[in-house]
Amino acid sequence: MSEIIASSSSGAIGLNSRVTLHFSLILDSGEEFDTTRGGDPATFTVGDTSFLPGFEKSLFGLKAGDEVQISLTADEAFGPRQDSKVQQLPKNRFRGMNIEPGLLVSFSSDGGELPGLVTGIFEDMVRIDFNHPLAGKNITFDVSIIAVGI
Secondary structure: OOOOOOOOOOOOOOOOOOOEEEEEEEEOOOOOEEEEOOOOEEEEEEOOOOOOHHHHHHHHOOOOOOOEEEEOOOOOOOOOOOOEEEEEEEHHHHHOOOOOOOOEEEEEOOOOOEEEEEEEOOOOOEEOOOOOOOOOEEEEEEEEEEEOOO
């Protein structure tokens, strides 16, 4: 006769649930942009803003062992690309740095650290894109729920 020594009968995901999951973030092109698979899973508390609100809300009701794909439009994910977030800054602001297109540069702002991507270098100016790298893109999360707790 067997004895139950552990049970995975955790409840469904809701606000303030502690969730452990694996995910892959996939673009419309099929490209995998980010993943936890092959490494440590992500653990977070629903509502702590670790993930996008639309993603977290889509997890409600799921339980350990569930596997789902959650698709978010660009507006639900990181928002549309905004031309106003692409700025030209004086090249002399980058003295002593080896700047080139594709370099991610951090700036300090009132809200903390603000990353920007160098997208162009000109004679006296450097073009910096402050849009999130996934702004304007639809994304799909391929999710495997590992554990749900409180």
